Amino acid sequence: MFWVLLLLPAWAVADTACTRLCLAAVRAAAVDPGPAATAGDGGRGPAPVPLTLYETAFLSGGPRRVADVTLVSMARQRRLLLARTGWATVVDPHGRDDMERSVIGAIGPRGQSRIAPVRAAAATADPVRGLADRLVRAGLAVPDGHAGTTIADAVRQVRFAAAAVAGLGAAALLLPVPPDVPRHLIALWFALPLVLALGCLAMARFEVHPYARWASPAGQRLLEALSRGTDGAGDDRAYLTSVAVRGIRAVGEPDLRAAFAHREHGHRAGGEREY
Template sequence: MFWVLLLLPAWAVAGLACLRLCLAAVRAAVAGPHAVDREHALTLYEAAFLAGGPRRVADLTLVSMARQRRLLLAHTGWATVVDPCGRDDMERSVIGAIGPEGQSRIAPVRATAASADAVRSLAERLVGAGLAVPDGHRGVAAGVRGVRVAAVTVCALGVAAQALPLPADQPRLLIALWFALPLTLTLGCLAITRMEVHPYSRWASPAGQRLVGALVRHADGTADDRAYLTSVAVRGVHAIGEPDLRAAFAHREEHPGDSWERRA
């Protein structure tokens, strides 16, 4: 009966994940949809938010300032201010996150800039225009990911139960059927969610996703700076062409004792 010890967590994982998804769907339904502003023209900051959220906006700002030589992003993971005058709220947020010394690690700058008032205002405008999903809908996307993880977990526990030595009077098919019940629960929730609220995205509403797609199609085939930044906004730092600049975002945090040496 050791397999029962695996069946209980399988039910617990599946039940909790489905419950969270149902609660998120209820909150999203109560919030209701926002009217879509079909005449809205996306800025690069807005496209970055819809494609990747607040941190993507911070990444785009850093890359944009670095390409204009107003910010130096070293491959070692440090950001240095060259021009302390920000041209918009996002650039001023980045410069403020770097601090009065004019130099800081990139990782905390990204985190601080992503939580700045400028990004929150941007998010509110997009939600009001019906292009970004409210917090409740964002919870649906997270809930779907949780149910997917639960389904995989149930399968793994079922396989582990089948691998256990069993007495002759306990058929393995019966044990598989017991694990099929929580798996059916998770797959059923995913199927219902797909029919009711698909496409689900963490940041962009269906209208926002269409605008981002149109922006990418318009930028494809051109080689100007805006097309480059559009690619970064939509695809993230992996779209950065310069190896040194891309390495600046991939650089891992060092031990505190090493930072002053690298900074020097």
């Protein structure tokens, strides 16, 4: 009965992935201060601390998003020139905060560099690491360096498990089986771990969606409140906040978008590692 040899790994992969998802949800709930801490406890608790632009960028897209927002902000203030060819040129060498100074330092003493390595270097600089540490201590960001422990990672594993179970089930149905074993019974045995995986995905989508890579549940609530608060606003702060939340696709200037379109090609060509 070769199909049993396929059923065992199907159950193992589904059970392992679903267990990891449950543990990730429990850990997220353990560090979550709850809606009261981020929404003012119905008017009885302290008001939530507003997110800065860099904090918003990190919680929405991680270290690379912080670098992107810094570059866009400096370019809009004409203190940094981002050419359509994918090069960054320093116009004002005096950064106004640590993030800007890290970008200028990444460009180098010549004052000109390709955007891709600048973005990569700025994303791994000390100011971004310090920002990440502060957000983690505040319970707004997910600690990094724990592969497979975040809800987003666990959901991806459950999706993979569901696909694996379906594939193993299809392979089992193609194998020769004894005459006294009906194929619909084999399909039923494989349907059980598949239902387990799909059920976990359904509950995760209902309970903890969206699955953020960087923000904790408390951080996600602040991001949602920020998005509602900036709807319809048209000033420069709202523009940069939109870039922080949505990324480079929120940039409206064609020349600026063209400059960032070269970043991934240049990054791969240089052989640098993604942060």
